[in-house]
Amino acid sequence: MPIAGVNVTYDPNTLVNDGKPIELDWWAWTNVEQFQAIADAYSEIHPNVVINVVNQPWEDYWTKLPLELQSGGGPALFNVHNSQHENLIANMEPYDIDPADLEADYAGAASHLIDGETHYIDLGLMSGAIYYNTDMWEAAGLTDADIPTTWDEFREVAKALTIRDGDQLRQAGFNFNSGGHTMQAGLAYQLGQNLFEADGSTPAIDNEANLEVIQRFVDIYADGSGDPDFGAAGTDSFGQGLSAMTYAWGWFSGTLKNDYPDLNWSAFQTPVPEAGETPYALDRYNGESTFGINANASDAEKEVAQDFLRYFLTDAESMKELSLIFSVFPAYKPIADDPVFAENPALAAFGEIDRYIWPGPIPATFETTTATMWEEILFNGVAPEEALAAAQATIEKDLSGKDFVSSEGLYAFYSGN
Amino acid sequence: MTIQTSTRSAHRGETAPVTQATRRIKKPASELWLRNITVGVIMASLVLLLLIPIGIAFVGSFHDWNPLNGRFDFTGIDNYAALFADPTFWRASSNTLVFGILAIAGRVLLGLAIAYALFSKLSRWRTFFRTIFYLPTVMPLVAVAFLWTLMYNPQFGAINTLFGLDVNWLFDQRFSLLAIVVMTIWKDFGFAVILFLAGLYAIPEDVLEAASVDGASAWRTFWHIILPLLRPMLFFIIITSMIGYLQAFVQVLVMTNGGPGTSTQLISFMIYDQAFVKYNFGYASAIAFILLIITALLTAASWRMNQSALDTPRRRRFTHRSKEKTS
Numbered sequence: 001m002p003i004a005g006v007n008v009t010y011d012p013n014t015l016v017n018d019g020k021p022i023e024l025d026w027w028a029w030t031n032v033e034q035f036q037a038i039a040d041a042y043s044e045i046h047p048n049v050v051i052n053v054v055n056q057p058w059e060d061y062w063t064k065l066p067l068e069l070q071s072g073g074g075p076a077l078f079n080v081h082n083s084q085h086e087n088l089i090a091n092m093e094p095y096d097i098d099p100a101d102l103e104a105d106y107a108g109a110a111s112h113l114i115d116g117e118t119h120y121i122d123l124g125l126m127s128g129a130i131y132y133n134t135d136m137w138e139a140a141g142l143t144d145a146d147i148p149t150t151w152d153e154f155r156e157v158a159k160a161l162t163i164r165d166g167d168q169l170r171q172a173g174f175n176f177n178s179g180g181h182t183m184q185a186g187l188a189y190q191l192g193q194n195l196f197e198a199d200g201s202t203p204a205i206d207n208e209a210n211l212e213v214i215q216r217f218v219d220i221y222a223d224g225s226g227d228p229d230f231g232a233a234g235t236d237s238f239g240q241g242l243s244a245m246t247y248a249w250g251w252f253s254g255t256l257k258n259d260y261p262d263l264n265w266s267a268f269q270t271p272v273p274e275a276g277e278t279p280y281a282l283d284r285y286n287g288e289s290t291f292g293i294n295a296n297a298s299d300a301e302k303e304v305a306q307d308f309l310r311y312f313l314t315d316a317e318s319m320k321e322l323s324l325i326f327s328v329f330p331a332y333k334p335i336a337d338d339p340v341f342a343e344n345p346a347l348a349a350f351g352e353i354d355r356y357i358w359p360g361p362i363p364a365t366f367e368t369t370t371a372t373m374w375e376e377i378l379f380n381g382v383a384p385e386e387a388l389a390a391a392q393a394t395i396e397k398d399l400s401g402k403d404f405v406s407s408e409g410l411y412a413f414y415s416g417n
Numbered sequence: 418m419t420i421q422t423s424t425r426s427a428h429r430g431e432t433a434p435v436t437q438a439t440r441r442i443k444k445p446a447s448e449l450w451l452r453n454i455t456v457g458v459i460m461a462s463l464v465l466l467l468l469i470p471i472g473i474a475f476v477g478s479f480h481d482w483n484p485l486n487g488r489f490d491f492t493g494i495d496n497y498a499a500l501f502a503d504p505t506f507w508r509a510s511s512n513t514l515v516f517g518i519l520a521i522a523g524r525v526l527l528g529l530a531i532a533y534a535l536f537s538k539l540s541r542w543r544t545f546f547r548t549i550f551y552l553p554t555v556m557p558l559v560a561v562a563f564l565w566t567l568m569y570n571p572q573f574g575a576i577n578t579l580f581g582l583d584v585n586w587l588f589d590q591r592f593s594l595l596a597i598v599v600m601t602i603w604k605d606f607g608f609a610v611i612l613f614l615a616g617l618y619a620i621p622e623d624v625l626e627a628a629s630v631d632g633a634s635a636w637r638t639f640w641h642i643i644l645p646l647l648r649p650m651l652f653f654i655i656i657t658s659m660i661g662y663l664q665a666f667v668q669v670l671v672m673t674n675g676g677p678g679t680s681t682q683l684i685s686f687m688i689y690d691q692a693f694v695k696y697n698f699g700y701a702s703a704i705a706f707i708l709l710i711i712t713a714l715l716t717a718a719s720w721r722m723n724q725s726a727l728d729t730p731r732r733r734r735f736t737h738r739s740k741e742k743t744s
Binding site for chain 2: 401
């Protein structure tokens with residue numbers, strides 16, 4: 001059988017576990033069938049190995065898995081979500097693959113290095129885009145040429161897509177309700193503002209860049225192109241055909257396909273402040289992670305797990321399938337130019353892949369606190385300056401005593417605040 | 418030596434000498450075993466599932482604690498100090514107080530009114546209405562909360578459509594907490610109806626007939642006879658509601674997630690948020706302990722009020738009889 005892979009390679013012509021029977025468990029919270037198919041394909045090459053993919057619901061996964069790992073048990077393989085990094089990393093076995101090879105084949109692999117070792121990487125990258133209703137777009141007399149590239153152009157398009165009946169908003173041009181915090185963290189990067197100070201651990205929320213981002217979207221609502229009371233969530237309102245545009249991450253394309261199959265939509269790249277200028281970064285990204293290996297597993301299990309890992313990382317077809325299922329841009333560089341990704345509007349809306357920043361597995365307080373901040377601004381009449389100061393204080397309090405260090409410094413174009 | 422005591426036979430009214438030996442009724446060994454095992458299992462469960470976890474949480478409240486990654490660093494009273502300086506905690510506390518008072522008042526008043534209406538001899542189809550009113554109680558809270566979230570939707574919700582309003586119930590801080598309270602009362606009043614009905618049916622009929630013969634109006638009968646006799650049930654409902662509503666959490670999680678801002682954050686929601694979203698189990702334990710103390714104090718105060726309310730008529734009767742004897 002041929003050797004697979006480019007820099008990371010897999011030779012299927014060698015025995016694992018000396019050909020002796022062995023069984024491994026692999027925990028997953030979703031897409032169990034796809035992962036089982038990959039495991040079964042591996043078992044066809046190595047009939048002595050059985051890998052059972054075990055479904056563990058998301059609700060229990062992040063308490064059950066860390067506690068199992070801490071007690072010295074748990075599955076040999078387990079899917080990882082990087083938001084749970086802090087609770088898992090102590091019990092994860094490093095990948096037995098040269099980090100340079102991983103970086104050569106997988107975008108963003110270097111940002112996962114810890115003391116020169118890799119414990120998981122991204123199999124795909126997810127970020128934000130503007131989703132738009134193509135029927136409403138046409139009805140407003142807009143064409144592809146009107147797709148905005150700057151925020152000023154976007155503001156005008158939002159006005160054109162808005163329909164009012166007297167004082168009543170009938171169709172929002174743009175709706176970001178319940179999603180302000182998702183935009184916030186990424187779009188300040190466009191203005192050269194990192195989420196953390198140069199030390200990598202001091203949060204940087206209360207600043208001019210974040211104020212500008214907030215003001216931009218508050219102004220769009222002030223134009224009348226949207227309204228905080230028009231639908232609880234912008235994404236839901238978009239799906240229900242009440243809003244013409246919304247900002248969402250790649251997962252939303254899956255939601256639209258499953259929950260709103262009759263809706264005609266497309267997506268375009270998130271606008272930038274200045275036409276023709278590449279900003280510091282386009283947006284924040286987060287990765288759909290590869291699996292982890294249990295550091296407490298037996299030596300035989302670890303050996304098989306490392307072999308299976310190489311098989312997994314060099315299986316281009318599976319990587320392609322998983323990327324499409326998760327609606328993520330593939331991190332595996334050999335398949336990045338596959339035309340199938342250009343056919344998916346959400347993935348085609350990705351800009352230059354190197355211009356997205358992963359800030360690291362940032363603690364949940366960033367998301368929850370900025371979500372609260374946006375509600376204070378939109379619904380409770382709190383001034384943006386005041387809301388930003390309160391958010392900064394809350395996040396600082398929540399992070400005090402924690403040893404989190406941001407990965408922003410690993411961004412190729414990094415420049416400290 | 419035989420110690421002689423006397424006791425009165427309930428049936429004959431006789432006084433009979435009884436020895437200590439005869440007072441100790443011999444129980445079969447199997448019954449003793451059953452008793453010991455039953456009590457032992459209950460005690461062990463209480464210790465294992467209640468006292469030990471409470472003890473661990475209490476110790477944890479003095480630590481920077483995340484059981485999911487094994488962090489357990491002693492921080493002294495830092496968590497408590499941070500808690501009392503946290504504006505969100507004070508907001509959650511005042512929200513919990515408002516929520517509790519409104520929800521208890523609504524549940525009791527609505528429950529009592531409907532129970533009294535069903536108790537009336539004029540009412541028909543009592544069993545049918547009792548079932549209808551009790552139905553929300555048996556529905557899962559999560560499902561009810563989702564349902565009401567849809568009903569409160571400002572664009573297509575039933576409430577705005579029905580009343581011709583244009584209110585964003587769950588995202589307007591003037592209404593959001595009230596909207597959750599209304600949903601909670603709707604969910605819970607049926608249980609109060611059943612309990613009040615049980616209390617009403619336990620009132621001796623001759624008391625009500627005597628009031629009727631004496632020409633007492635319906636209002637006087639309710640105020641001076643029924644309500645005082647319902648007092649133990651009333652306090653039971655208030656105390657159990659108070660304990661339940663101080664821990665209210667699910668409806669907030671589903672309907673508002675504590676928002677807009679922190680305007681519907683309750684203490685229990687804050688505990689969940691700190692423990693299971695931010696993994697600050699030490700801080701969450703400190704909040705939980707404050708909540709435990711508040712709940713215990715309020716419950717004790719309610720019991721005392723109930724006891725003194727029950728004791729007052731007894732004292733009055735005793736004083737009245739003493740005066741009669743001395744005169």
